[in-house]
Amino acid sequence: MPLTTLAKGEGAQFRLDGELTIFHAASLKDALIAALGEGGPALTIDLSGVDELDTAGVQLLLLVKREAARLGRALIYSGHSAAVISVLELLDLAGTLGDPLLIPNASR
Numbered sequence: 001m002p003l004t005t006l007a008k009g010e011g012a013q014f015r016l017d018g019e020l021t022i023f024h025a026a027s028l029k030d031a032l033i034a035a036l037g038e039g040g041p042a043l044t045i046d047l048s049g050v051d052e053l054d055t056a057g058v059q060l061l062l063l064v065k066r067e068a069a070r071l072g073r074a075l076i077y078s079g080h081s082a083a084v085i086s087v088l089e090l091l092d093l094a095g096t097l098g099d100p101l102l103i104p105n106a107s108r
Contacts, residue, residue, distance in 0.1 A: 003031045006046065012039030015079075017049030020057030032064045036073055043068065048079035053087045061097050 006013040068075035
C-alpha cells in the first residue's frame with residue numbers, strides 16, 4: 001500500500017492506494033505520521049485508491065487523525081472509495097473519518 005505525495009507545501013496532499021489492512025497498517029504508520037510534518041496547517045489524504053479496508057486500517061486512520069489534532073493540524077480524508085465508505089458506514093464512523101462532500105452529515 002503506497003503513500004503517494006500529490007502536493008507539498010502549504011496544502012500538502014497524499015493518496016493511499018491498494019489495501020489498508022492489517023498486513024499493511026504497521027508499515028504505513030510511520031509514513032503517515034511523517035506526512036503530518038509536511039506543509040502548512042492543513043493536510044489532505046485521498047482515500048480513492050483504497051480497495052480494501054479492515055479494522056486495523058480504520059485504527060490507523062483514527063490514530064493519524066488524533067495525532068494531527070494533537071499537533072494542531074487539520075487533517076481531511078477525501079475521495080473515499082466504495083470500500084472505505086462501506087466500512088465507515090458499517091462502523092458508524094462517517095462523522096469521524098468521513099468526507100462531507102461524499103457522506104452526508106459527516107464532519108471533518
